[in-house]
Amino acid sequence: MSLLFIYFVHLKNVYMQTLKHTGLGLFLLALGSFIALLFLTQYEVSEASLARIRPVLAPDQQAGVLEKLEELKGKTYSFKFSYVAKVKKQIAAYNEEMAARWGLSQEALEEYVQAALQQAQTVEGQLAFTPEGREAVQNLLPEHLRQPALQKTAWMVEAGRRFRSQEDLANNLRREIAYVGSQAAAQKQVAAYQLKDYLFAIVKATSKGIFWRHPYLFFWLIIGLGALGALMYIYPKFFDGLPGIKHNGIFHRSATSVGLVGILTGAFLISFYILLYFYHYYIAEWIALVDPVSQWLRGEDASRWFMYGFLYTVAILVMGVRMFAKYRHSNYHKIRTASVMFFQTAFAFLIPQLLYQLNLPEQDLKNIWPLDYTFFFRIEEFTATQIGTFMLVWGIVLVLVGVPFLTYFFGKRWYCSWVCGCGGLAETLGDPYRQLSSKTLRSWKIERWLIHSVLVFAVLMTGLVLYTYFTQRATLLGLNSYDVRSVYGFAIGSVFAGVIGTGFYPLMGNRMWCRFGCPLAAYLGIVQRFKSRFRITTNGGQCISCGNCSTYCEMGIDVRWYAQRGQNIVRASCVGCGVCAAVCPRGVLALENGPNTGQSRMNEVYGPAFVDAGGEE
Amino acid sequence: MHIVIIGNGIAGISAARNIRKLSDHRITVISAETDHFFSRTALMYIYMGHMKYEHTKPYEDHFWEKNRIGLRRAYVKALDTEGKSLLLDSGERMQYDKLILATGSQPNKFGWPGQDLRAVQGLYSYQDLESMERYSADLQRAVIVGGGLIGIEMAEMFHSRHIPVTFLVREESFWNIVLPPEESAMINREIRANGIDLRLSTELKEILPDENGRARAVLTSKGEEIACQFVGLTAGVHPNIDLVKATSIETDRGILVDEYLQTNVPDVYAIGDCAQLRTPLPGRRGIEAVWYTGKHMGPVVAANVCGRPTPYRQPLWFNSAKFFAIEYQVYGQVGNQVREGEKHLYWEHADGRKSVRIVYDARDGHVLGFNLMGIRYRQQVCEHWLAGRAHIEEVLQQLGAANFDPEFFRQHEAEIVALYNAQNPGRQVRLRQNRGLKGVFSLLGMRA
Numbered sequence A: 001m002s003l004l005f006i007y008f009v010h011l012k013n014v015y016m017q018t019l020k021h022t023g024l025g026l027f028l029l030a031l032g033s034f035i036a037l038l039f040l041t042q043y044e045v046s047e048a049s050l051a052r053i054r055p056v057l058a059p060d061q062q063a064g065v066l067e068k069l070e071e072l073k074g075k076t077y078s079f080k081f082s083y084v085a086k087v088k089k090q091i092a093a094y095n096e097e098m099a100a101r102w103g104l105s106q107e108a109l110e111e112y113v114q115a116a117l118q119q120a121q122t123v124e125g126q127l128a129f130t131p132e133g134r135e136a137v138q139n140l141l142p143e144h145l146r147q148p149a150l151q152k153t154a155w156m157v158e159a160g161r162r163f164r165s166q167e168d169l170a171n172n173l174r175r176e177i178a179y180v181g182s183q184a185a186a187q188k189q190v191a192a193y194q195l196k197d198y199l200f201a202i203v204k205a206t207s208k209g210i211f212w213r214h215p216y217l218f219f220w221l222i223i224g225l226g227a228l229g230a231l232m233y234i235y236p237k238f239f240d241g242l243p244g245i246k247h248n249g250i251f252h253r254s255a256t257s258v259g260l261v262g263i264l265t266g267a268f269l270i271s272f273y274i275l276l277y278f279y280h281y282y283i284a285e286w287i288a289l290v291d292p293v294s295q296w297l298r299g300e301d302a303s304r305w306f307m308y309g310f311l312y313t314v315a316i317l318v319m320g321v322r323m324f325a326k327y328r329h330s331n332y333h334k335i336r337t338a339s340v341m342f343f344q345t346a347f348a349f350l351i352p353q354l355l356y357q358l359n360l361p362e363q364d365l366k367n368i369w370p371l372d373y374t375f376f377f378r379i380e381e382f383t384a385t386q387i388g389t390f391m392l393v394w395g396i397v398l399v400l401v402g403v404p405f406l407t408y409f410f411g412k413r414w415y416c417s418w419v420c421g422c423g424g425l426a427e428t429l430g431d432p433y434r435q436l437s438s439k440t441l442r443s444w445k446i447e448r449w450l451i452h453s454v455l456v457f458a459v460l461m462t463g464l465v466l467y468t469y470f471t472q473r474a475t476l477l478g479l480n481s482y483d484v485r486s487v488y489g490f491a492i493g494s495v496f497a498g499v500i501g502t503g504f505y506p507l508m509g510n511r512m513w514c515r516f517g518c519p520l521a522a523y524l525g526i527v528q529r530f531k532s533r534f535r536i537t538t539n540g541g542q543c544i545s546c547g548n549c550s551t552y553c554e555m556g557i558d559v560r561w562y563a564q565r566g567q568n569i570v571r572a573s574c575v576g577c578g579v580c581a582a583v584c585p586r587g588v589l590a591l592e593n594g595p596n597t598g599q600s601r602m603n604e605v606y607g608p609a610f611v612d613a614g615g616e617e
Numbered sequence B: 001m002h003i004v005i006i007g008n009g010i011a012g013i014s015a016a017r018n019i020r021k022l023s024d025h026r027i028t029v030i031s032a033e034t035d036h037f038f039s040r041t042a043l044m045y046i047y048m049g050h051m052k053y054e055h056t057k058p059y060e061d062h063f064w065e066k067n068r069i070g071l072r073r074a075y076v077k078a079l080d081t082e083g084k085s086l087l088l089d090s091g092e093r094m095q096y097d098k099l100i101l102a103t104g105s106q107p108n109k110f111g112w113p114g115q116d117l118r119a120v121q122g123l124y125s126y127q128d129l130e131s132m133e134r135y136s137a138d139l140q141r142a143v144i145v146g147g148g149l150i151g152i153e154m155a156e157m158f159h160s161r162h163i164p165v166t167f168l169v170r171e172e173s174f175w176n177i178v179l180p181p182e183e184s185a186m187i188n189r190e191i192r193a194n195g196i197d198l199r200l201s202t203e204l205k206e207i208l209p210d211e212n213g214r215a216r217a218v219l220t221s222k223g224e225e226i227a228c229q230f231v232g233l234t235a236g237v238h239p240n241i242d243l244v245k246a247t248s249i250e251t252d253r254g255i256l257v258d259e260y261l262q263t264n265v266p267d268v269y270a271i272g273d274c275a276q277l278r279t280p281l282p283g284r285r286g287i288e289a290v291w292y293t294g295k296h297m298g299p300v301v302a303a304n305v306c307g308r309p310t311p312y313r314q315p316l317w318f319n320s321a322k323f324f325a326i327e328y329q330v331y332g333q334v335g336n337q338v339r340e341g342e343k344h345l346y347w348e349h350a351d352g353r354k355s356v357r358i359v360y361d362a363r364d365g366h367v368l369g370f371n372l373m374g375i376r377y378r379q380q381v382c383e384h385w386l387a388g389r390a391h392i393e394e395v396l397q398q399l400g401a402a403n404f405d406p407e408f409f410r411q412h413e414a415e416i417v418a419l420y421n422a423q424n425p426g427r428q429v430r431l432r433q434n435r436g437l438k439g440v441f442s443l444l445g446m447r448a
């Protein structure tokens, strides 16, 4: 009987091990294919591909750019980097032609300036430039520049305007006329902001190869097998011994203790984000991989943001299942994981697609300013429709009422570890890395400076946006509203939130962004710290200072510091993930909402009760 | 004044920190074990890969300098209480004005044949952990001797690395000198469910060496030979008093101290595991070798050396541990059986991994102790009831206030109350208080 039982247990173990290893194999195969995909394309410029590129180009650039691209026809390119370099060169050549045709050459400019100097009149030892003088040299400029040049130099011919010397006049003329020339050329040239999208469209339209012939095959091979493999790898975790904390070996494994595997994972994630944000024309295959889904949900090919949103959602769902296995003894973790899975899938991913199909603003209705830093950029888009107007009001109500109200009752966890997308990824994909956050006092200090600076930056930036919206003026106190937006978008929105926020998961923990950068977390944190019913209660004097709670705090809070003094934990950064309470081997910690005035929330330090034992023995 | 503390464990460090809070005296803490204070209770987690040594240090390394607490890594070889000086292993002499002994414990060895072979050891110090790590490399089986808290931790440690373990326990059920039978049986089940080869009522007779002087097998009291390459000796600890044996400081099992934690020699104090109270409270031991003892004695001895005479009074007994995945908490007096004049209300969950035991006085019904398995109770609330000699039925009505489990966990208090009613015909106690801080505050009379 018991032999039979042991045999079955053994069979089950073998089965689980096989499943796990097969799953890992499939996942690695999918990951390998995903990376290899980038190198499976050849490029060929054909009539058909040019036709696909045309609609992406600005109307007055179409002919010129296509003409340049045609020069690449008749040849197959098999290296992405050299091909992209070629395309870039063709566009640069086009831009040069535009400069030559529409701009002003150095010689022409100089000729004009010298002629104009001849027309200058000496008045009381200074020079004056008259409208008549200007008129006399006007014909030296190409016809399309004459009108703009008149406008640009209007100030120079005002009555009474004097120039100190020939040189002074010449310099002013050079600057103004050169500007007119370069402006005229720029109108025809491919601008920096257009270039990346053009490159992406060109690369994609001219791509050929096995992937492009069999997109569905690769979709299933990579996304399908990848997810399946990951789930097969995760499934045995539901049966790995009795329910309880599963942290054995975390600091022995390379992947979770910044060993080689961890560093490689970090490098991969960082590269992914850099490519996604700044060089998406190099990852056209990855973006096209999800075209089938995008076609189905949006009726168009995938953009890089669609691809990102899709992979993000899949990652949260798959790694959410891992959370169910790992924390199967804890309802708190199961419920909050289900919550982030739901909000990501429905609110962040599906509903926006639906809104897009309905021609409404694509808004993630649970994303809150200032995390959603573009919210106020889009006032016009919102106010164009009634539902859009509702979204605008909803978003403002969330900021002004939702955040303080809910945070008062539940702490910032209601958002950060239950609803938020960044939090959702951190709590699922990032969970294996939570122990890597720094717990030092120094890092806490850096955290406070950094996160509140970002909050201030976000508020000022948004202030400028609103100023521009209401006054229609772009600059205030020398700050250009549009420049400030793009600096914020680049430094905070892309580099901090993406490259560092997620790329550094395996290197510095899973909440880098939430802890050091997120302006919404800063706002929620201020409410939590000063006006909330939430705290982590310390159970009397039970703490044995083991350090599990601090080690596994993803926000880098030194929980033990408080617990060993018998003090409750009230910290702005706590996202209420509840892992400290779960890992504590002595049951010392509990997340609680309760009355919060006076001493009871944070200052109470436990002292032992001294009573006579009264036992008899 | 120069205050020297021997031992940088929880006792010595609690003393040092509190002396600094109270005074500007020069403080030196000496330890032979590690440069910095670390949590001994977390040794197992380092082995299991939950943490690294760094994580077990409760204070960052700059803390000590900032608080002007001098740390000295050295072994104290001898003590001269007349000349008020210490002899360090380097040969250096160190003068003190006041001395606090906080030297902790040592693992017990009972003269088993082979107990000094290689790969035979206890688990107490950081060095023990290092040697366990060394011997783990080629381990096919480990045998652990002694069914107490450290023994089961060691079993869990090897288990975490899939190293088979045979666990020899002298008693007929795990730790039943402390745990009542039902709880003890629950832990037997938990040990076995984790695949540990648990041998109850089995003692170690002899450890057999291989040709290199390393353990290769054990012989048990049942005449069985069990092949193994490591033997863990975890049959309890005793106070580490080697240093004071040659001095005039009085000792029994530990260093004897009065209620001011002073030894018989002026200006010499002892705290923590190594200290033995001359007059413990009735029903309590003079040596309570747990973390909390050192933690509570530290501030008291600090006050005393700083000239504020403060008696040490043993706080209400509490303790906690974790047996594999089952957490254990005890508040007050819970014996390993129903003693005369006591009644026990024992509830166990159907899954056999959770239980609540409430001990109360058979005559007047006041509660005496709580024993929890797999369920967390709130210390302040339990102590409030215990100190106030609350009646069992009053406790049951408010039982939810004691619940300290995480949110969304199933609350079992109603079942416990129902069990009481069923066992006491005619009683109709109703649960009036569920889990939650509001109830706690009103119970404890705390200003919300």
Ligand SMILES: Cc1cc2nc3c(=O)[nH]c(=O)nc-3n(C[C@H](O)[C@H](O)[C@H](O)COP(=O)(O)OP(=O)(O)OC[C@H]3O[C@@H](n4cnc5c(N)ncnc54)[C@H](O)[C@@H]3O)c2cc1C
Pocket (backbone or CB within 6 Å): A544, B006, B007, B008, B009, B010, B011, B012, B030, B031, B032, B033, B034, B040, B041, B042, B043, B044, B074, B075, B076, B077, B102, B103, B104, B105, B123, B124, B125, B150, B153, B240, B243, B271, B272, B273, B274, B289, B290, B291, B292, B294, B320, B321
């Ligand atoms: C593995 C393990 C797990 C435990 N788990 C728990 C638990 O969960 N809960 C609980 O309550 N208790 C637990 N304990 C018991 C608890 O750790 C001890 O009660 C507590 O650490 C004792 O603290 P202490 O400061 O008195 O002595 P120690 O921590 O032992 O410190 C004494 C120090 O003094 C040093 N020393 C001694 N003599 C000399 C000398 N002559 N010269 C220089 N240095 C010297 C020693 O090297 C040591 O570093 C556990 C113990 C162990 C070993």
Ligand code: SF4
Pocket (backbone or CB within 6 Å): A542, A543, A544, A545, A546, A547, A548, A549, A550, A559, A560, A563, A564, A583, A584, A585, A586, A587, A588, A589
């Ligand atoms: S995990 Fe628990 S026992 Fe360990 S330090 Fe934190 S609160 Fe204390």
